[in-house]
Amino acid sequence: MSDDSRPSPAADPQASPVAAVIPAAGRGVRLGPGAPKALRSLNGTPMLVHAVRALAASRAVSLVVVVAPSDGAGEVKSMLDAHALPERTDVLVVPGGGTRQESVRLGLEALPPGHDVVLVHDAARPLVPVDTVDAVIEAVRGGAAAVVPALPLADTVKQVEPAGAPGAPEPVVATPDRSRLRAVQTPQGFDRATLVRAHKTVTGDVTDDASMVEQLGERVVAVPGHEEAFKVTRPLDLVLAEAVLARRRLNDGF
Numbered sequence: 001m002s003d004d005s006r007p008s009p010a011a012d013p014q015a016s017p018v019a020a021v022i023p024a025a026g027r028g029v030r031l032g033p034g035a036p037k038a039l040r041s042l043n044g045t046p047m048l049v050h051a052v053r054a055l056a057a058s059r060a061v062s063l064v065v066v067v068a069p070s071d072g073a074g075e076v077k078s079m080l081d082a083h084a085l086p087e088r089t090d091v092l093v094v095p096g097g098g099t100r101q102e103s104v105r106l107g108l109e110a111l112p113p114g115h116d117v118v119l120v121h122d123a124a125r126p127l128v129p130v131d132t133v134d135a136v137i138e139a140v141r142g143g144a145a146a147v148v149p150a151l152p153l154a155d156t157v158k159q160v161e162p163a164g165a166p167g168a169p170e171p172v173v174a175t176p177d178r179s180r181l182r183a184v185q186t187p188q189g190f191d192r193a194t195l196v197r198a199h200k201t202v203t204g205d206v207t208d209d210a211s212m213v214e215q216l217g218e219r220v221v222a223v224p225g226h227e228e229a230f231k232v233t234r235p236l237d238l239v240l241a242e243a244v245l246a247r248r249r250l251n252d253g254f
C-alpha cells in the first residue's frame with residue numbers, strides 16, 4: 001500500500017487528474033518458461049500489483065488501466081481485486097494485443113474523458129519510485145507534450161553491422177558519444193491528445209510511445225530516471241527486483 005500521508009507535489013487539486021495505462025499483456029519470452037511476466041511473483045506479490053501500486057502511490061494518479069493478456073483479462077482482474085490498492089485509485093482491466101504498441105492503443109481507447117495527462121508504464125518496471133512518477137507528471141503539467149525518465153549510460157555503446165554468419169563477431173562501425181545518450185525508462189508521460197494522435201497516425205514498429213510522438217515532430221524531453229525503475233526482462237532481473245524489495249523492507253524497518 002502506498003503511504004497516503006505522504007504529500008505529493010503532483011497532487012495539485014486544481015490540475016487535471018492523471019490516468020496511467022500499464023501494458024501488461026506480454027508473455028515474457030526472455031524471462032524463460034513460466035506464467036506471463038506481469039503475473040510472476042516478486043516476494044510473493046505479482047509483478048503487476050507492484051507496478052499498479054507504484055503508479056497509484058502518486059496522489060495525482062486517479063485511474064489505472066491495466067492491459068492484460070487477451071486470454072487472461074478476467075484472471076488479472078480477480079488477481080488485482082485480491083490485493084490491496086489505494087482506494088482513491090480506480091483500476092480498469094482490458095485485453096491487450098499482439099504488440100506493446102497495440103496494447104497501449106487498446107488501453108488508450110478504454111480511457112474515459114477527463115484525464116488530460118496520461119502515463120504509459122511497463123508492468124515490467126514494477127519498482128519505479130513515486131518521485132520519478134511525480135517528476136514525469138510535473139513535466140507534462142509544465143507544458144511538455146512528451147516526457148521520458150532517463151538515465152545516463154554506464155557502459156560504452158558501439159554501433160555494429162550484422163555479422164557475416166550466425167554467431168560470428170559483429171563488425172563495430174561507430175562509437176556514439178556516450179555523454180549524449182540516455183537509457184529511457186517508463187512511466188512516460190504525455191499530453192493525452194498528442195499521445196492519442198500519435199497512436200492514430202504513426203505506423204511502423206517502435207519500442208516506446210515517445211518515439212511515436214517524435215515522429216509527429218513533437219518535442220520530447222527527458223527527466224531523471226531511477227535505477228530502481230529498471231525493466232524486468234531476463235531471469236537475473238527477477239533476482240535484482242527481489243533484492244531491491246528486501247532492501248526497501250530493511251530501510252522501512254520491517
Ligand SMILES: Nc1ccn([C@@H]2O[C@H](COP(=O)(O)OP(=O)(O)OP(=O)(O)O)[C@@H](O)[C@H]2O)c(=O)n1
Pocket residue numbers: 022023024025026027028029030031037038067096097098099100101103104121122123124125231232233
Ligand atoms: N503484446 C504486448 C507485449 C508487451 N507488452 C508489455 O509491454 C511491457 C514491456 O515489454 P517487454 O518487457 O518486452 O515484455 P514482454 O513482451 O512480455 O517480454 P518478451 O519480449 O521477453 O516476451 C511489458 O510490461 C509487457 O507486458 C504488452 O502489454 N503487450
Ligand SMILES: C[C@](O)(CO)[C@H](O)COP(=O)(O)O
Pocket residue numbers: 100122184185186207208209231
Ligand atoms: C518502453 C521501454 O521500456 C522503454 O525503454 C522499452 O522500449 C520496452 O522494450 P521491450 O523490448 O518492449 O521490453
